[in-house]
Amino acid sequence: MKVIVLDGHPRQEELADYVSDALSAAQSERLEEHLLDCPRCAARLQEAASFQLLLHEAAESLESDRRAPPSRLRRVGRRLGAVGGLWGAAAAFALVLMRPPTDDTEPVPVVTLADDPSPERSDDRRWSGECDPTDIGCAEALLASVDPLESVDPLSSWPDDPLVRSVFDSEPSLEPCGSGEDGGMLVCPVDDDPFSG
């Protein structure tokens, strides 16, 4: 590349090549000689140098953007996506569990919740609806009927717990009569009337 000089002054491209170190040693020397005697071109060189620094900054900001971890918004989006995926997987797993066996030799029994023989599912309030559990509408209705507070509080249903119930069934003279200081169940004799004596 030759240094093209117009009206005795180097063109903008030559100054840009100079600051980019794209000129040969001889070309750079020639340009520098001119710059020593020409304040106007020295000012133009300053402008070219500023622009060159700007390009370096832009390239570095581009590189740092590519290296930077994803933004907070993207992270939240990914987390929500992951949670959504988990919920989807859980729903699919629940549907697979509730699906009746697909044996061609036997008729597929439609298990209704009301027919469920397990004692834990004898609560009519919750399981009264008859529907096919493989039906997504039924599954959603069931999920909606679950009281989340009750499901996470193990003490909320202690009088109906089968184990506790069996104790009272074997000892009919006892009945639950409140909670102790530690939150545990208190059992009192049935005929122990505090107001009797």
Next chain:
Amino acid sequence: MWVWPAEAEPEAPDATRAEPVDEVPWDDMMRRHGRRVVVALVAQGVPLERAKELAQDAWLRVIDRHRRGHITDLQLPGLVIAQAGFLARDDMRRRDRRSRLDEPHRQAAANDLSLDLEDQLDARQRLRVVRSVLDRASPNAQRVFGLLYGERAMSPAEVATELGLSVQRVRQIVCELRKRMRAAIAEPGRKLR
């Protein structure tokens, strides 16, 4: 009571100091980044000849400090540019120390400070404009630009080899990008310094 001083224990080696390492290819580094250091000074208004002297001084200082093991995190060319900038400011302080005591000059210095803040804001704005042009460019053009002006600071010939393009094509891409950037900066309401 005077106590005979115990023999001084040999000084424990400073674990924070790195072992003197001279594995840095300084000649190659100076060839690759030398012009950028000079350009950084010229952009600050330092005359070219003085900028070359200060840049040379900055390189020598950084090399010397590194050989003594005082520099643990060697970042080039940033460290040399920072050192050269410091030397340039120190140079300016020495020259203007006497006149800085004058009240009019102090007022001028305050004005310079406000102008400096304006310059910084303007520089950020210009960077945003240039980045927007760069972000709109093709991925290929962005790669070329990044290799030329980024951390690796390759020459057009090196970029051409790396990306399998001709040197002429590399130059053409960069020329077009710079042209667009200049045009974006020079849009009405914007003025390139």
